[in-house]
Amino acid sequence: MPSDMxxxxxxxxxxxxxxxxxxxxxxxxxxxxxxxPSKDEIEAELDRLRGQIGELQDAMFTRREQALLVVLxxxxxxxxxxxxxxxxxxxxxxxxxxxxxSVPSVQERRHDFxxxxxxxxxxxxxxxxxxxxxxxxxxxxxxHGELKNGEMKRYLRQIADFEQMLAESGTAIVKCFLHLSFxxxxxxxxxxxxxxxxxxxxxxxxxxxxxxxxxxxxxYSQALAATSTAQAPWYVVPADxxxxxxxxxxxxxxxxxxxxxxxxxxxxPELAGLKVV
Amino acid sequence: MPSDMxxxxxxxxxxxxxxxxxxxxxxxxxxxxxxxPSKDEIEAELDRLRGQIGELQDAMFTRREQALLVVLxxxxxxxxxxxxxxxxxxxxxxxxxxxxxSVPSVQERRHDFxxxxxxxxxxxxxxxxxxxxxxxxxxxxxxHGELKNGEMKRYLRQIADFEQMLAESGTAIVKCFLHLSFxxxxxxxxxxxxxxxxxxxxxxxxxxxxxxxxxxxxxYSQALAATSTAQAPWYVVPADxxxxxxxxxxxxxxxxxxxxxxxxxxxxPELAGLKVV
Numbered sequence: 001m002p003s004d005m006x007x008x009x010x011x012x013x014x015x016x017x018x019x020x021x022x023x024x025x026x027x028x029x030x031x032x033x034x035x036x037p038s039k040d041e042i043e044a045e046l047d048r049l050r051g052q053i054g055e056l057q058d059a060m061f062t063r064r065e066q067a068l069l070v071v072l073x074x075x076x077x078x079x080x081x082x083x084x085x086x087x088x089x090x091x092x093x094x095x096x097x098x099x100x101x102s103v104p105s106v107q108e109r110r111h112d113f114x115x116x117x118x119x120x121x122x123x124x125x126x127x128x129x130x131x132x133x134x135x136x137x138x139x140x141x142x143x144h145g146e147l148k149n150g151e152m153k154r155y156l157r158q159i160a161d162f163e164q165m166l167a168e169s170g171t172a173i174v175k176c177f178l179h180l181s182f183x184x185x186x187x188x189x190x191x192x193x194x195x196x197x198x199x200x201x202x203x204x205x206x207x208x209x210x211x212x213x214x215x216x217x218x219x220y221s222q223a224l225a226a227t228s229t230a231q232a233p234w235y236v237v238p239a240d241x242x243x244x245x246x247x248x249x250x251x252x253x254x255x256x257x258x259x260x261x262x263x264x265x266x267x268x269p270e271l272a273g274l275k276v277v
Numbered sequence: 278m279p280s281d282m283x284x285x286x287x288x289x290x291x292x293x294x295x296x297x298x299x300x301x302x303x304x305x306x307x308x309x310x311x312x313x314p315s316k317d318e319i320e321a322e323l324d325r326l327r328g329q330i331g332e333l334q335d336a337m338f339t340r341r342e343q344a345l346l347v348v349l350x351x352x353x354x355x356x357x358x359x360x361x362x363x364x365x366x367x368x369x370x371x372x373x374x375x376x377x378x379s380v381p382s383v384q385e386r387r388h389d390f391x392x393x394x395x396x397x398x399x400x401x402x403x404x405x406x407x408x409x410x411x412x413x414x415x416x417x418x419x420x421h422g423e424l425k426n427g428e429m430k431r432y433l434r435q436i437a438d439f440e441q442m443l444a445e446s447g448t449a450i451v452k453c454f455l456h457l458s459f460x461x462x463x464x465x466x467x468x469x470x471x472x473x474x475x476x477x478x479x480x481x482x483x484x485x486x487x488x489x490x491x492x493x494x495x496x497y498s499q500a501l502a503a504t505s506t507a508q509a510p511w512y513v514v515p516a517d518x519x520x521x522x523x524x525x526x527x528x529x530x531x532x533x534x535x536x537x538x539x540x541x542x543x544x545x546p547e548l549a550g551l552k553v554v
Contacts, residue, residue, distance in 0.1 A: 054366070062477045085369040089331070092362040093375040093406060100371060129370060189553040196544035200339045207553065267473035276466045276484065 010034075011251060014235045016228035024217045024224075029181040030240040033247070042243045049250035050090035056257035057095045057127055062265040064125035067171040068256055071130045072249075074178030075216060076206040077188035078239050080131045083178065086246040087253060088129060097122055098129040101136060113137040113155070114162050124170055127253075134159055135223055142219040143212050152219075156226040167231035174256045175232060176249050177224055178239035182213055287311075288528060291512045293505035301494045301501075306458040307517040310524070319520045326527035327367035333534035334372045334404055339542040341402035344448040345533055348407045349526075351455030352493060353483040354465035355516050357408045360455065363523040364530060365406060374399055375406040378413060390414040390432070391439050401447055404530075411436055412500055419496040420489050429496075433503040444508035451533045452509060453526050454501055455516035459490055 010031065016022055037045070060066055072080045084098055099120035108116045114134055122128030138155035141147045147155070163173055180188075189210070192202040209216070228234035235252055239245040287308065293299055314322070337343055349357045361375055376397035385393045391411055399405030415432035418424045424432070440450055457465075466487070469479040486493070505511035512529055516522040 098370040200542035265477035268476040
């Protein structure tokens with residue numbers, strides 16, 4: 001399954017067009033890959049993509065003029081953690097920074113909602129991965145009736161402005177919504193309950209939030225549509241099948257890094273003939 | 278070359294004993310591995326150790342009661358960056374944070390020397406890698422005649438106290454001095470000059486600092502001897518041969534993680550019989 005396979009066409013189809021009136025319930029939570037590759041073939045391809053991501057980051061690091069921010073959002077158990085592990089294990093730790101955002105601390109609440117996020121954006125030369133992000137605040141508050149539509153829109157404008165500023169400062173942005181079905185979430189949460197070795201992952205609040213499923217889908221539909229720009233596009237990644245989800249995210253990351261067209265490092269002519277003693 | 282091979286004995290020999298009067302010039306900058314393994318065998322073993330480090334970190338992450346801090350110091354071109362890449366690529370980025378410390382910023386200089394370092398220590402559940410560290414400040418200042426012996430000793434006591442506090446708070450510490458020979462440094466700096474693709478790595482100040490080689494060896498000898506404790510030991514890692522250096526550091530990291538004896542995650546009995554709807 002070489003990288004010029006038709007899946008690249010599918011990547012464009014997964015993108016959110018701001019002109020669309022996005023409704024996540026119209027979007028697939030699982031897709032078949034072209035050529036119907038086996039599990040081993042998918043794993044081999046993922047391995048190849050991981051290698052590419054590592055090499056492209058190495059190149060970016062030599063110049064330190066560009067960065068890449070990957071935002072992962074999704075419902076509980078959609079696979080934000082495991083996608084991070086599957087796609088980015090293989091990058092030099094000096095060139096990647098993964099940040100998880102959970103419930104804000106008391107101190108964080110005393111700041112605007114972008115404050116803690118801004119502190120974690122990747123420096124030039126590096127990849128940043130956001131495991132949850134600045135999208136949590138408006139979406140959760142909207143779902144729980146704390147935001148009027150005008151307030152929600154203001155948050156989304158602030159996010160779009162923030163991301164535009166990052167992009168204009170050298171940071172490419174790719175945003176992945178890991179799109180899970182209601183049924184698949186049931187399976188995954190049940191598995192966390194039934195397998196004692198997964199109890200540590202289980203948070204009782206996940207069951208509560210599951211009751212707001214439709215409101216979450218609506219709030220995310222609004223948020224994604226309002227903030228999917230040319231510089232910081234959203235992709236709705238079918239997430240019911242883990243290997244397919246990983247492969248799509250890995251491809252999106254490779255595509256974003258390749259688009260940077262990082263030139264090789266500049267030679268320094270003043271070093272010609274210098275001898276170390 | 279299974280992990281119970283005699284190299285483990287060598288690891289103990291590489292350790293700095295505070296009772297010793299450490300003189301780095303007595304320590305090897307290259308060693309032969311037992312069994313004289315081929316390059317491919319070393320690479321395969323390193324690959325195996327990388328996998329182990331990833332798994333041990335995963336286990337640590339489920340409980341979040343322990344952390345590991347790995348400090349890498351060494352002369353310019355000793356391989357701090359490439360060791361980080363070789364040993365820790367393979368760890369889930371959510372579970373590792375690598376921090377590089379270069380010349381302090383104006384703001385950092387307005388704080389005590391541990392301030393910027395403390396901000397980067399790993400949270401429980403994670404591995405932290407320090408690429409350079411809090412040892413730079415006293416060593417560089419001592420080399421350049423800015424510190425009297427009493428001031429140097431005060432710095433080293435402060436470091437020992439700081440590291441003890443970290444250890445008592447759940448963070449295991451392993452410190453690796455990547456020990457390079459004067460001749461091997463010449464080769465490496467020359468290679469950075471002769472190969473235009475490596476010019477970006479070359480810093481003219483490296484040549485200046487090279488002139489202070491003996492003073493650096495003396496300052497490091499003093500610093501390592503004064504701060505190698507049971508909780509935060511120093512190892513002098515022969516660094517002239519890159520694959521051997523990587524293998525030794527990887528073994529030290531595996532050994533430190535294994536010593537944590539992280540138990541499996543606790544089951545939560547209250548989840549028994551719960552059904553997700």
